[in-house]
Structure formats: C-alpha cells, structure tokens
Amino acid sequence: MSGIITVGPEGQFIVPESPIIPIIVGDGIGPDIWRATRPILDGAAAKSGHGPIEWLEVAAGQKAMDETGEYLPQTTLDALRKYRVSLKGPLGTPVGGGIRSLNVAIRKELDLYACIRPVKYIPGTPSPVRQPEKINMVIFRENTEDVYAGLEWPAGSPEADELISFVSQKFGACIRPGSSVGLKPMSEFGSKRLIRMAMKWALDKKLPNLTLVHKGNIMKFTEGFFRAWGYELAADEFGPQTVPESEADAGDKRLIIKDRIADNMFMQTLLRPDEYSVLAMPNLNGDYLSDALAAQIGGLGMAPGANVGDGLAVFEATHGTAPKYAGCDMVNPCSLILSGAFMLEFMGWNDAAKLVYQAVAKTIASKIVTYDLARQMDGVAPVATSAFGAAVVERL
Ligand code: NAP
Numbered sequence: 001m002s003g004i005i006t007v008g009p010e011g012q013f014i015v016p017e018s019p020i021i022p023i024i025v026g027d028g029i030g031p032d033i034w035r036a037t038r039p040i041l042d043g044a045a046a047k048s049g050h051g052p053i054e055w056l057e058v059a060a061g062q063k064a065m066d067e068t069g070e071y072l073p074q075t076t077l078d079a080l081r082k083y084r085v086s087l088k089g090p091l092g093t094p095v096g097g098g099i100r101s102l103n104v105a106i107r108k109e110l111d112l113y114a115c116i117r118p119v120k121y122i123p124g125t126p127s128p129v130r131q132p133e134k135i136n137m138v139i140f141r142e143n144t145e146d147v148y149a150g151l152e153w154p155a156g157s158p159e160a161d162e163l164i165s166f167v168s169q170k171f172g173a174c175i176r177p178g179s180s181v182g183l184k185p186m187s188e189f190g191s192k193r194l195i196r197m198a199m200k201w202a203l204d205k206k207l208p209n210l211t212l213v214h215k216g217n218i219m220k221f222t223e224g225f226f227r228a229w230g231y232e233l234a235a236d237e238f239g240p241q242t243v244p245e246s247e248a249d250a251g252d253k254r255l256i257i258k259d260r261i262a263d264n265m266f267m268q269t270l271l272r273p274d275e276y277s278v279l280a281m282p283n284l285n286g287d288y289l290s291d292a293l294a295a296q297i298g299g300l301g302m303a304p305g306a307n308v309g310d311g312l313a314v315f316e317a318t319h320g321t322a323p324k325y326a327g328c329d330m331v332n333p334c335s336l337i338l339s340g341a342f343m344l345e346f347m348g349w350n351d352a353a354k355l356v357y358q359a360v361a362k363t364i365a366s367k368i369v370t371y372d373l374a375r376q377m378d379g380v381a382p383v384a385t386s387a388f389g390a391a392v393v394e395r396l
C-alpha cells in the first residue's frame with residue numbers, strides 16, 4: 001500500500017515501502033528527460049526489492065499556468081510540503097509576471113536552505129581536464145541569504161538614493177551618487193544551519209575533510225564570519241569528531257576542517273581536487289563553483305542536485321529548460337536520472353541508487369551517449385534521449 005514519507009526524531013526520512021513522491025515534470029525538455037528517467041528509477045527500485053514508487057504529478061511552470069492560471073499553484077507547494085521528498089524537472093523563468101524565478105520561489109516557500117550538488121566523475125564521460133577521476137566532492141551551498149536575498153535597488157531610484165545618503169551620513173561611507181546598491185545579509189543562524197548539515201553529512205559518510213569556502217579576506221564581516229562560525233560550530237557541536245587543519249596530525253582520523261579563500265578554491269579544484277571531499281559555502285560562491293565543477297565531469301547535463309531543508313527535499317535537474325531542444329528527444333537525461341538516484345540514496349534505498357549509478361556508468365562506458373557528450377568524443381554517433389534511457393534500463 002502506498003504511504004507518505006515522514007520524519008523521525010533525528011530528522012531522518014522514514015520511508016514506507018511504496019512512497020508517494022510528487023514529480024514536477026517541468027517545462028521545455030522536462031517531459032523528454034522525465035520519460036527517460038522514470039523507467040530507470042522504477043526498474044532500480046523493483047530490482048532491489050523496493051517500491052513501487054507512486055509518482056504524483058504536480059504542476060508548476062507553463063503547464064500549471066495553462067491549467068490553473070498560476071505558475072506555482074498553492075496546491076503544488078502543499079503537496080511538496082506534505083510528501084516531503086520530490087523530484088523536479090527544469091522550470092522556465094516567467095517573462096514579465098510577478099515571480100522572479102519559480103525555482104527560487106520554491107526554495108523560499110519551503111525554506112530549502114541547502115543546495116547539495118554531488119560532483120563525481122563517471123568514467124568514459126568526456127572532460128576538459130586530464131584527471132577527472134580525481135574529482136569526488138559534495139558541495140553544500142547556502143540557498144537563502146547573501147546577495148541572493150533580493151535586496152537591491154536600481155541606480156537613480158528613491159530607495160537607492162535614500163540608502164546611499166543614510167550610510168553616508170550615519171557611517172561616513174563613500175558611495176558614488178547615482179549608484180545601484182544592494183545588501184548582502186549573512187546570519188549566524190543561516191550559515192550555521194548550512195554548515196551543520198554539511199558536517200553531519202561528512203561525518204555520516206566518514207569522509208576525510210570539510211572545507212569552508214569564503215572570501216573573508218575582503219568581506220570580513222559576512223564571508224569572514226561564515227568561516228569563523230564554521231570553526232565555532234565544529235568546536236561547539238562536533239568537538240571530539242573534528243579538528244581544524246592547523247591542529248591535525250598526519251593520519252588524523254577525525255574530520256579535518258579546512259578553509260579556503262574562494263579564488264584559491266577554484267584553483268584547488270583544478271589542480272588538487274582529490275584533497276577535498278565536502279565543501280560548504282555561501283550562496284554566490286556556491287553558484288559559481290558548482291557549475292565550474294560540473295564542467296569538469298561532463299557539464300550540467302551530468303550534474304545532479306537537491307534543495308534540502310529540515311525534513312523536506314526537492315531533487316532537481318540542475319540545467320534549465322533548453323527550449324530549443326524541447327520535444328526533440330535529443331538532450332541528455334543524466335542530470336535528472338542522477339538526481340533521482342541521489343533521491344533514492346536520501347530515502348535510504350542505497351541498493352537501488354547504486355544500481356542506477358552503475359547502469360549509467362555502464363551505458364556511458366559502452367559509448368552510448370546523447371549529442372552533448374558525443375560531440376566531444378571521436379567517432380561516436382549520438383543516441384536519442386529515449387534510446388539512452390532504454391540502454392540504461394537494459395543495464396540495470
Ligand atoms: P539551459 O536551459 O540550461 O540551456 C543552456 C544550454 O545548455 C542548452 O542550449 C544546451 O547547450 C545545454 N543543456 C542544457 N540542458 C541540457 C541537457 N539536458 N542535455 C544537453 N545539453 C543541455 O539554460 P538557459 O537557456 O539559460 O535557460 C533556459 C530557461 O531555463 C530559462 O527560462 C531559465 O530561467 C531556466 N532555468 C531553469 C533552471 C532550473 O529549473 N533549475 C536552471 C537554469 C535555467 P547546447 O545548445 O550547447 O547544446
């Protein structure tokens with residue numbers, strides 16, 4: 001019998017054998033990649049003795065607008081909240097309209113404060129770097145604060161002029177008149193809850209290190225405090241299990257807490273990626289670094305992601321709606337497939353997740369790939385989205 005995922009006292013998901021999972025198919029290429037993904041997730045669940053998953057389609061984006069007159073109906077938000085774990089395809093950003101971005105609106109409404117992106121190389125995938133197999137990291141990006149808070153005003157607006165005159169008079173700040181201005185709020189609460197989730201993850205998975213990525217040398221009281229709050233949290237809440245890098249001995253078995261300035265971190269991910277396992281960072285750093293790392297393992301078409309809060313998670317393809325390919329049965333469905341596998345892992349169905357990862361790897365190793373990867377490989381003809389999906393199902 002199908003049931004609802006609930007949350008246990010430790011915040012862990014309690015999953016019935018046949019969970020109801022909402023799916024937002026999404027706009028543009030959403031239907032193409034979902035058609036390929038669904039049989040893979042259903043097949044992996046069945047083969048590992050779980051499920052069946054009862055998929056509950058909920059509307060958002062253009063489809064919702066056509067059906068209900070709203071891009072993000074309240075019934076959809078209610079379902080994401082009620083069923084706790086969901087999967088989502090890409091959503092276009094409405095042009096005009098009052099919503100800045102549907103993705104941001106979902107994250108805000110459900111307080112999904114962590115964007116988690118595992119970045120792991122699948123052998124055989126074309127990569128612009130020489131040793132992509134050295135990349136195996138999980139990024140935790142703060143999702144609600146920083147310059148993404150939406151607190152900015154255009155040059156010449158009364159708000160911008162008033163803010164400029166306020167900080168000039170009150171704090172002696174020197175801002176060129178007529179500037180656009182924005183605020184960068186970063187709180188102890190928001191930073192620590194993100195870093196806490198990343199630390200728990202690293203400890204649960206017995207990973208060797210966690211790095212706080214910041215630009216605290218310049219932005220001392222926002223990014224610098226993110227770093228300081230990270231070390232403070234490690235000492236206060238995970239004292240015996242963690243050690244700052246500066247105090248660690250060679251071979252220390254505790255979780256080593258490092259910090260790196262963001263520009264250096266970009267270099268580290270190219271030159272010494274195997275020295276990093278979990279990265280925790282503020283919103284903007286995370287935005288840049290997660291796509292840069294995705295590029296090293298084959299691009300956005302290969303990158304899974306999740307937006308996670310307390311007892312709520314929405315797993316999503318990290319790319320957009322790629323409108324020019326909509327309905328062409330052409331694009332790479334791996335981002336949604338791997339996000340689905342990541343979801344199975346979160347649900348504790350590790351055996352099912354492993355089947356998906358292995359089958360995708362076997363398919364790519366057989367040089368069965370969609371156009372985006374084929375064009376980077378010598379003498380490989382691309383297959384359709386549906387053919388790629390069928391090849392993965394065969395290899396489960
Ligand atoms: P995009 O949809 O990600 O597409 C940009 C390019 O990336 C595509 O033209 C294609 O490159 C490549 N690409 C994306 N997905 C692919 C896949 N599955 N397989 C192979 N290649 C893929 O970005 P965009 O054109 O900037 O944005 C379009 C719409 O999506 C906008 O409305 C944007 O707001 C929205 N968006 C949504 C999300 C989300 O829902 N999470 C994220 C980003 C953007 P080539 O043309 O080189 O083949």
